[in-house]
């Protein structure tokens with residue numbers, strides 16, 4: 035089998051790592067939490083970084099009127115299906131189709147990932163801004179608007195007494211690596227086809 | 234090129250010069266007069282942890298205090314034999330059975346000698362055992378929760394003082410009696426003491442899985458006073474040594490009458506032999522009545538069971554298992570060095586510390602070097618077993634521990650000092666005063682095969698002017714000595730709770746990682762637990778009302794209860810739903826004739842309230858738990874006895890949408 039196909043097939047398989055490793059992590063640090071509170075986001079679950087962290091994040095957040103982090107969201111069904119289907123498509127492409135399709139799969143994955151990120155952003159925004167009007171503590175920004183508590187999409191941000199970190203985890207690495215390999219396989223495939231023409 | 238290398242070489246030698254300078258500098262520093270600063274040695278910076286735990290008994294406080302060394306900071310007072318209103322120990326329904334005895338509920342005892350469980354003669358940090366002296370009991374403290382989880386009463390015993398020492402693999406916890414008493418107890422003239430009263434030595438078998446206790450056998454020794462004890466180790470493993478006084482068997486004015494014999498005894502008991510004898514059907518069962526109280530971490534509740542029988546052994550029926558080692562002047566401490574060869578008897582009315590040799594003892598037994606017998610038990614010839622004495626070391630030796638480097642450290646009560654001496658040569662190396670009247674001392678692991686010989690902690694009975702005065706009653710104290718050098722150095726002096734009789738120390742790293750952070754809600758098997766808001770309810774059963782309540786930052790559920798009547802007995806069963814480290818909540822209500830509850834995350838506790846007056850009575854959280862702690866409160870409406878208001882309960886319901894008659 036040609037090198038480009040092998041790389042494409044590996045690339046198509048790597049996103050399956052998302053079923054084992056978390057995609058993202060949000061960690062909240064504060065002085066009275068010497069072991070920070072953390073939540074690992076899997077494609078099908080929100081999980082405690084340490085036992086009971088989500089429960090304790092909820093208890094903290096209810097003071098400012100944030101909703102409880104739900105046990106399940108529709109995305110937990112959509113994302114795994116999306117990953118399975120796109121890996122399957124990637125495999126078909128890797129085995130059967132011409133290298134130009136490799137680029138096609140790469141573009142598909144970029145699009146899906148961006149859509150996923152946007153969806154995550156929307157949820158985060160709602161989580162951080164759609165506050166209970168009967169919140170125990172209400173905070174306003176300097177300009178008088180109601181303060182939101184949206185964690186950053188990527189990076190670190192101070193939210194009241196907490197420092198919130200939001201960074202990709204192993205699962206995201208698998209996804210990125212898979213996409214990178216498909217992109218690479220496109221160029222290798224292109225080179226291989228040119229070589230064949232030349233000979 | 235050549236120039237550069239010359240410069241480099243030059244720089245290098247200059248650097249060498251500096252380093253060697255530095256070296257000589259630091260070496261003079263470590264030997265210099267300013268080398269040690271006591272303050273520096275005991276300073277543990279904010280947020281840092283101490284190197285050792287010290288479990289210091291509270292004596293007549295009935296409790297066990299947990300300190301850090303070298304800082305001397307107090308972390309926790311564990312209630313053991315005494316009720317503790319702060320923690321609801323002995324007040325809440327769950328822990329009342331812990332203090333049950335054959336004499337009924339007893340809210341107090343005198344807690345003396347903590348000892349940490351051992352494996353292969355070394356501290357294993359699983360449990361602390363401690364004796365209750367007055368109404369004889371032994372307690373077990375679990376070192377994952379730092380709570381008392383078991384108490385067993387000792388029958389046929391009185392003044393449970395030569396207790397509670399563990400054998401090399403924690404096969405047994407041993408409890409000896411200080412008072413001779415009639416066995417079984419009966420109506421008999423006190424004057425008939427001699428020959429009729431017995432001194433029971435109890436061997437409590439320890440469950441290797443959970444540290445649980447069960448009396449395997451009791452040896453009915455002659456009615457001397459068994460004062461202190463220690464197990465053998467190494468070659469002497471399998472033996473136990475008890476000091477005795479009042480071998481005169483006096484029953485009145487003991488201060489004179491029990492001090493007449495020039496020598497009392499150390500009783501050497503081969504417990505392995507007796508365990509074997511008992512296993513083969515030896516000994517006889519006698520009726521008894523004693524309580525065995527066990528706390529279950531999952532039901533968060535204790536149960537008390539009355540035991541009705543105990544196996545007793547007559548020492549004359551197990552030849553070769555009992556010997557008396559003559560030891561001068563009412564010995565108190567009975568301590569075995571880390572090798573197991575030396576048995577140190579501290580004759581408390583003497584100036585010398587007497588040391589017996591285990592190997593000589595075995596030889597003397599083989600050669601039948603006896604000096605007589607008492608009640609059928611051979612008395613060994615003093616000269617044949619005597620290893621040596623620390624001569625004129627001080628006045629009133631009490632107790633010895635070891636540093637594992639070949640030295641013993643003995644406290645002297647009368648001359649108020651700690652004396653360091655060398656095993657084998659018996660020479661005094663150093664002496665340091667204590668302030669004042671030291672009782673026992675403790676070196677972490679200092680009564681095991683593997684001492685951690687860095688610090689010695691002396692526990693003083695009297696402090697007089699040492700601290701700011703607090704009226705007629707002033708604190709007792711502990712004093713920390715650095716024992717790493719040839720000479721001891723007093724580092725720190727800190728107050729203790731109650732009377733510190735003895736302590737057990739252990740490197741913090743051996744246990745701190747195992748310390749529980751919370752109780753898991755899913756493991757909570759309390760029969761009245763409400764594990765979520767959905768489980769909360771109020772149930773009436775005649776005049777008894779059970780409230781299944783939850784607490785979480787920052788509310789109770791339910792927090793409004795109506796339908797309770799005067800004359801009801803109301804049980805608040807409160808579950809702390811938190812699953813976060815260090816978030817306890819407390820609760821109490823006006824007029825409750827009991828203590829608050831202090832409930833750890835995941836735990837359920839119960840207090841009873843018998844409202845005597847009509848009204849609306851508030852309850853609230855008693856532990857500052859959160860920013861909204863002051864809002865964590867509720868009301869119970871109490872109606873007249875004749876009222877027919879039905880029970881109702883709620884949380885967060887808005888006003889006046891319910892009607893009532």
Ligand SMILES: [Cu+2]
Nearest residue numbers: 818854858865
């Ligand atoms: Cu509270």
